[in-house]
Amino acid sequence: xxxxxxxxxxxxxxxxxxxxxxxxxxxxxxxxxxxxxxxxxxxxxxxxxxxxxxxxxxxxxxxxxxxxxxxxxxxxxxxxxxxxxxxxxxxxxxxxxxxxxxxxxxxxxxxxxxxxxxxxxxxxxxxxxxxxxxxxxxxxxxxxxxxxxxxxxxxxxxxxxxxxxxxxxxxxxxxxxxxxxxxxxxxxxxxxxxxxxxxxxxxxxxxxxxxxxxxxxxxxxxxxxxxxxxxxxxxxxxxxxxxxxxxxxxxxxxxxxxxxxxxxxxxxxxxxxxxxxxxxxxxxxxxxxxxxxxxxxxxxxxxxxxxxxxxxxxxxxxxxxxxxxxxxxxxxxxxxxxx
Amino acid sequence: xxxxxxxxxxxxxxxxxxxxxxxxxxxxxxxxxxxxxxxxxxxxxxxxxxxxxxxxxxxxxxxxxxxxxxxxxxxxxxxxxxxxxxxxxxxxxxxxxxxxxxxxxxxxxxxxxxxxxxxxxxxxxxxxxxxxxxxxxxxxxxxxxxxxxxxxxxxxxxxxxxxxxxxxxxxxxxxxxxxxxxxxxxxxxxxxxxxxxxxxxxxxxxxxxxxxxxxxxxxxxxxxxxxxxxxxxxxxxxxxxxxxxxxxxxxxxxxxxxxxxxxxxxxxxxxxxxxxxxxxxxxxxxxxxxxxxxxxxxxxxxxxxxxxxxxxxxxxxxxxxxxxxxxxxxxxxxxxxxx
Numbered sequence: 073x074x075x076x077x078x079x080x081x082x083x084x085x086x087x088x089x090x091x092x093x094x095x096x097x098x099x100x101x102x103x104x105x106x107x108x109x110x111x112x113x114x115x116x117x118x119x120x121x122x123x124x125x126x127x128x129x130x131x132x133x134x135x136x137x138x139x140x141x142x143x144x145x146x147x148x149x150x151x152x153x154x155x156x157x158x159x160x161x162x163x164x165x166x167x168x169x170x171x172x173x174x175x176x177x178x179x180x181x182x183x184x185x186x187x188x189x190x191x192x193x194x195x196x197x198x199x200x201x202x203x204x205x206x207x208x209x210x211x212x213x214x215x216x217x218x219x220x221x222x223x224x225x226x227x228x229x230x231x232x233x234x235x236x237x238x239x240x241x242x243x244x245x246x247x248x249x250x251x252x253x254x255x256x257x258x259x260x261x262x263x264x265x266x267x268x269x270x271x272x273x274x275x276x277x278x279x280x281x282x283x284x285x286x287x288x289x290x291x292x293x294x295x296x297x298x299x300x301x302x303x304x305x306x307x308x309x310x311x312x313x314x315x316x317x318x319x320x321x322x323x324x325x326x327x328x329x330x331x332x333x334x335x336x337x338x339x340x341x342x343x344x345x346x347x348x349x350x351x352x353x354x355x356x357x358x359x360x361x362x363x364x365x366x367x368x369x370x371x372x373x374x375x376x377x378x379x380x381x382x383x384x385x386x387x388x389x390x391x392x393x394x395x396x397x398x399x400x401x402x403x404x405x406x407x408x409x410x411x
Numbered sequence: 412x413x414x415x416x417x418x419x420x421x422x423x424x425x426x427x428x429x430x431x432x433x434x435x436x437x438x439x440x441x442x443x444x445x446x447x448x449x450x451x452x453x454x455x456x457x458x459x460x461x462x463x464x465x466x467x468x469x470x471x472x473x474x475x476x477x478x479x480x481x482x483x484x485x486x487x488x489x490x491x492x493x494x495x496x497x498x499x500x501x502x503x504x505x506x507x508x509x510x511x512x513x514x515x516x517x518x519x520x521x522x523x524x525x526x527x528x529x530x531x532x533x534x535x536x537x538x539x540x541x542x543x544x545x546x547x548x549x550x551x552x553x554x555x556x557x558x559x560x561x562x563x564x565x566x567x568x569x570x571x572x573x574x575x576x577x578x579x580x581x582x583x584x585x586x587x588x589x590x591x592x593x594x595x596x597x598x599x600x601x602x603x604x605x606x607x608x609x610x611x612x613x614x615x616x617x618x619x620x621x622x623x624x625x626x627x628x629x630x631x632x633x634x635x636x637x638x639x640x641x642x643x644x645x646x647x648x649x650x651x652x653x654x655x656x657x658x659x660x661x662x663x664x665x666x667x668x669x670x671x672x673x674x675x676x677x678x679x680x681x682x683x684x685x686x687x688x689x690x691x692x693x694x695x696x697x698x699x700x701x702x703x704x705x706x707x708x709x710x711x712x713x714x715x716x717x718x719x720x721x722x723x724x725x726x727x728x729x730x731x732x733x734x735x736x737x738x739x740x741x742x743x744x745x746x747x748x749x750x
Contacts, residue, residue, distance in 0.1 A: 302590040
């Protein structure tokens with residue numbers, strides 16, 4: 073399987089992107105097409121031992137920066153790395169694309185380049201949030217704000233398939249993120265969405281989920297609009313980091329005996345850190361576009377890129393796009409809205 | 412100062428409520444009026460040493476249960492503990508009221524019983540969320556969903572005063588919870604609210620705050636609607652608990668050496684737990700009603716109740732309601748909307 077990797081536009085690009093791609097090529101025996109500034113990329117490749125690996129470079133002369141307007145930039149910069157990488161998937165040169173550049177630009181490149189699956193109005197980002205047993209898929213975690221109930225319904229169908237086919241959760245429990253358990257709780261959006269989710273045949277809807285259900289792992293897929301999802305995702309990143317910092321500070325400021333002990337607890341702390349580390353999950357698929365597009369955190373390092381490539385391989389091998397197409401049809405939701 | 416304490420309607424009522432009130436009467440030398448089932452409350456009082464303390468009981472024959480419709484229940488049950496306790500403040504028999512019963516019922520009782528401060532359309536719940544340096548005030552954390560921009564503006568003014576006069580934060584940094592730093596980011600609500608907040612003279616508005624800014628403590632007051640706030644609050648409770656659980660499990664499952672060490676690290680863990688423990692903050696004021704109404708978590712134990720009474724005393728001593736009245740007038744926002 074050949075994967076297109078956007079090597080540009082993120083905090084540690086291109087070096088960490090290239091290093092992650094090398095690791096993935098070695099570990100998963102996949103072909104990699106690195107897209108971006110050829111000279112820069114080759115400089116990094118030459119510094120590493122890539123004998124026997126199937127890695128090539130496709131030059132792209134432009135980069136979309138974080139501050140640019142996503143839609144306008146994607147339309148204007150035809151030779152931007154993310155645009156070129158996406159075209160490789162459209163043209164069936166590659167099976168999937170990975171990008172750690174501007175999320176907005178990624179969404180725009182995927183929408184323009186790959187188009188939407190029939191029946192899907194808006195693609196959504198599905199991010200696994202570590203919980204006490206594994207992970208809960210949160211979607212939408214930032215592709216759209218001001219979503220309508222029908223968009224949340226589409227998210228629920230897609231998120232359930234992603235949890236099943238990529239995260240390996242059988243019959244995933246799908247919940248509507250809300251402020252109470254009862255069907256009568258919530259804002260206008262949630263109240264209108266609940267009965268629609270209840271009618272679906274292809275998902276295991278368990279009703280409303282509250283914020284605490286995510287880390288407690290009592291729900292596998294949580295549906296909300298991209299505003300709420302993005303706030304929760306960033307809050308969770310911040311809180312996990314802050315708690316580890318607090319724990320370190322607390323140990324530091326206590327007596328010598330505790331300090332010694334803390335050195336011995338270090339392995340436990342490291343295991344914990346790994347469990348809540350987003351890099352382990354690698355990337356979040358943009359669900360609803362007609363192809364595999366994996367979005368990585370802007371500050372992804374090699375490990376996250378490598379894991380994102382693993383997600384892309386599993387996503388493609390398990391035919392998630394085809395399953396989405398099937399279930400949208402089974403639900404009789406093939407008509408797009410007029411927007 | 413005399414405080415009315417709703418002794419009924421929460422998970423550990425009336426016992427833990429009464430015990431918390433006894434501790435507060437001792438520690439803060441305040442007068443306590445316990446409102447609820449006289450017989451039950453007196454039974455608990457008799458089991459404790461309350462000599463020299465100023466604690467009385469006011470009988471109320473009804474309780475509003477968690478599942479009842481708040482507005483209807485408050486209107487119907489005139490002798491419900493939370494209604495009677497609120498009336499004591501309205502009649503100036505007490506300076507403040509504390510309740511750990513149904514949040515919705517508390518909000519309804521306060522609205523009907525105390526009324527709103529002129530210029531405030533909707534009262535909001537201001538909850539301190541522990542961060543790396545202290546706490547960030549999150550509001551609204553659940554009184555209203557589908558808020559309008561003007562409601563967020565009122566929240567910002569009130570939250571800033573609460574942070575200053577109760578949490579002791581000088582010139583608190585106020586942020587609008589959003590999905591990006593730039594003024595152009597966000598949903599319709601956020602985009603409409605930003606320019607209104609920018610115009611305010613009585614707060615120190617620092618622009619948009621993202622989810623991660625709350626635990627990192629880079630903002631002191633964060634404004635959002637009650638749907639988003641409630642999701643974040645509950646997620647934060649769940650995540651903090653899950654992380655401590657994970658750490659304990661990880662230590663448990665590692666070798667003997669680490670197990671021994673973990674016993675020695677226990678004091679550090681306890682300190683950490685205390686830092687992130689909501690009970691330390693006690694309660695969240697309902698800002699915008701014409702009086703002091705402190706809402707406690709439904710599963711509050713004695714410590715949380717005691718601390719909530721401390722918050723009520725500080726809130727009243729520091730004249731937060733008067734400051735809100737002043738600043739709403741200074742901003743020229745005295746006209747209520749028509750709802």
